[in-house]
Amino acid sequence: MSGTVSPPLAPVLFKAACPDCRARFELAAGSLRLAIGASRRTTFYSFTCPECGSAVRKPAGERIVELLTGGGVRTLRLHSTV
Numbered sequence: 001m002s003g004t005v006s007p008p009l010a011p012v013l014f015k016a017a018c019p020d021c022r023a024r025f026e027l028a029a030g031s032l033r034l035a036i037g038a039s040r041r042t043t044f045y046s047f048t049c050p051e052c053g054s055a056v057r058k059p060a061g062e063r064i065v066e067l068l069t070g071g072g073v074r075t076l077r078l079h080s081t082v
Contacts, residue, residue, distance in 0.1 A: 012071035016047060016056075023051035029072040034060060037078040045073070 013026040027047055034045045045068055046057040060068065069075055 014068070014071065014073075018049035018051060018054055018056055020054040020056075021049060021052040023049060025050055029068075030074075032068060032073045034065065034068045034073050034075045035078055036060075036065060036075060042078055 011028050013028060014032060015024070016027050016032075017024045027050075031050075032045055032047045035043065037043045040059065040061065043060050043065065044057050045060045045064065046055065048054070049056055
């Protein structure tokens, strides 16, 4: 039996920036968290800045949600209690 073995996929990296120290860097999917809420106000992604250690939280629109989920970022779905 013969066949070709495909090379392993390269890890997905996401470009990000820290609003506190203004550093720009790339983060692997495992360094990001995505929370999807019932509204735009409660849908965001977060990470810890590798330069200064600040906890960063930024809003995530539909396109960002698609990119992050497609890239393997862990997702938490927030449920409303209403």
